[in-house]
Amino acid sequence: MTESPMSIPVYEGSMLSLRSTTPSLARSRPMTGLAKRKSEPEPKWKRGDLESKYRCVACSNYLRFPLQFEDCGHHICSGCLPDIMRVSPRCPSCQQPIARDKVVNDKGLQRDIQSLDVYCYYKDKGCDWQGTLKDYMGHVDTCGFVQVDCTNACGVRFERRFAPKHQTEDCPKRTVVCEFCKGNIIFEEEIPHLNTCPEFKVPCPNGCSSQEWPRGQIQNHLDTMCPKQELSCPFGECGCEYRGQRTEITKHMQESPGLHLNLAGRTITIQKKLLQAYEERTNEQKKWIELLSVRVNALDKTYGAQxxxxxxxxxxxxxxxxxxxxxxxxxxxxxxxxxxxxxxxxxxxxxxxxxxxxxxxxxxxxxxxxxxxxxxxxxxxxxxxxxxxxxxxxxxxxxxxxxxxxxxxxxxxxxxxxxxxxxxxxxxxxxxxxxxxxxxxxxxxxxxxxxxxxxxxxxxxxx
Structure with a gap:
């Protein structure tokens, strides 16, 4: 028979969000049976303090699956026994040596303990559960006052009853939907995402109007539509150095036909010379190709057959x-x-x-x-x-x-x-x-x- 381990609260009170100060290495290191039992909170006993016969002589918590030392008659939790046998095989109460073959299950005492009437450990915080000890661990697994870690691993601990609100409203690692691209993102990454989201609406960087465009379309707006976008003259490659807004380029083209004609003529002359040089270079390369072809054919004739x-x-x-x-x-x-x-x-x-x-x-x-x-x-x-x-x-x-x-x-x-x-x-x-x-x-x-x-x-x- 096994039981679910009880969640161990780090803070008292009912604060909505508390960040754990326990180092991550310590949280991840598994505790031994004896240390774990000592750290578990006990339920509140309806009849006052728990009688000593129901307490473990090792962890002082209530006995869980009690074992009895036949030689001295003391009882210990089954989970505490391995640590006792490993460190010092003696009874923690009377220090009498313990023999492994002199340790027996006390099922009768187990039934008596499990039938004890208890309140929830968190009764003082408002939990109104009450019942027998055998049902207590099942209640702890669902008790709204038990402190738990955020399932998104944001590092926050809170009472279980606040989990829905934390997961939907407070957790920095909760998933949200971008209102622009409709993609799923982590809440704490929302601002960086909006800085790059292609559907996020942005104004024209040139301030051409009050209209906004999706970030992914703004470059197309600048390249084709924006009247204030600064452009080079279409004859820039011919040597015209004029730059101006899109509306000014049209005016510039109308006012400078002679300049552009001269630039175009000069460019054609230069291109013609370059084309002639290219043709000469191409003819030279053709001669080399023919020469290499002759050499390859000669090699084929010499080494064609193995x-x-x-x-x-x-x-x-x-x-x-x-x-x-x-x-x-x-x-x-x-x-x-x-x-x-x-x-x-x-x-x-x-x-x-x-x-x-x-x-x-x-x-x-x-x-x-x-x-x-x-x-x-x-x-x-x-x-x-x-x-x-x-x-x-x-x-x-x-x-x-x-x-x-x-x-x-x-x-x-x-x-x-x-x-x-x-x-x-x-x-x-x-x-x-x-x-x-x-x-x-x-x-x-x-x-x-x-x-x-x-x-x-x-x-x-x-x-």
Whole structure:
């Protein structure tokens, strides 16, 4: 069984608003059971002073959930016992040592105490409640004479019965509605809010009339309507230094057409010279762009493909593949960029696996490189193989192209993961092109074959 803690008043009397002087740290620090019981106000007993048998020997308040020391027979509140056992396990009355197994609940005494007739502690202030002690704590939770803190945390304490008035009329932290923008604001921030509220009505700073405008619209009034707003002459950018009120600007324009015409003509001349200089500058930049374009094209031709593999002595190598003497050729390793992936090509001129004797098989593998720690894994970039046609007529060339997009999955980690040995297993085109096609056109010329490989770098990390 638990009971709600009683609110502890800081001030006597029935003042409407009193600011608490208790430091915030002290208010927030929880009290121990014994200290809390000592600070709680007792109800007023109908039969005068409370008999000593109903009082706790530790806190001297009435017993709440009484416990009895079997050895000496004294009683103590259950909430006071932990402090007594922690500080000095002795009876506060007779100083006899206390054993934990010699402390028992006295339920009979509890019933007797709870049935005592009492008045409210605040009877002298006007509270007319009376009843038994067991109902007293429930009354305290609603008693209008108990002092409470403002729920808005404004730091004020007052009797509960004054709470509605405080919350609606006196609390500096109560919420109010701005009469101009209809927004909710804190009462103590009302003045700062009104100083910035866009709907607050303000007069024209030029005093052009008695009318007022919402603060958010006053700038538009000054820019478009106010007759007293000081403006520059429309020909100010041409050199006219005149400034005056809006009504005077019209008069100035009517009285000075010759001046403005001369200024406009001079400005046109200056602008024409500037435009001519701009065109010259633009033409110069076009020349630089063309020069850079030529350089970029040259670089594209030089470094357009990541790698071109030249395979010479083709017929000899093809025969070695057919006889099984050397079935696979490997290219030197190459980089996708200066600090990119390190790759290598391999080719089976007589075919690999099920393609043996029918197709040329072409593969690529990821090799261990110096910059692997900086790259993204697994390798996921599209690879394009091209068997180049060496026809002298460029327009009649018919290259054979085969593209492979790596499938990133757990099973393909040996092919695409970061290499832990010198190189990963190869992947690519087992049926790149059939052997008969190799003998057509000019894929083989001067007993030499050229194979180009390109790596898609669209999503590649460039270091």
């Amino acid at each position: 790698y071109i593999w030249k395979i010479d002595h083709y017929q000899e190598r093809l025969e070695e593949a057919r006889t099984g003497k050397k079935t696979t050729l490997f290219s030197p390793p190459f980089l996708t960029s200066r600090h990119g992936y390190r790759l290598a090509l391999s080719i089976c001129l007589g075919g690999d696996g099920k393609a043996k004797g029918k197709y040329v098989s072409l593969f690529i593998c990821v090799c261990r490189g110096e910059y692997d720690a900086l790259l993204s894994w697994p390798f996921s970039h599209r690879v394009t193989f091209t068997l180049l046609d060496q026809c002298e007529d460029v327009d009649n060339r018919r290259p054979i192209i085969y593209s492979v997009k790596p499938n990133i999955c757990k099973e393909n980690k040996p092919f695409l993961g970061r290499p832990v040995t010198e190189r990963n297993a190869s992947f690519g085109a087992q049926k790149f092109t059939d052997l008969d096609t190799m003998g057509t056109l000019e894929y083989v010329k001067d007993d030499t074959v050229f194979i180009k490989v390109e790596i898609d770098n669209e999503d590649m990390i460039i270091i």
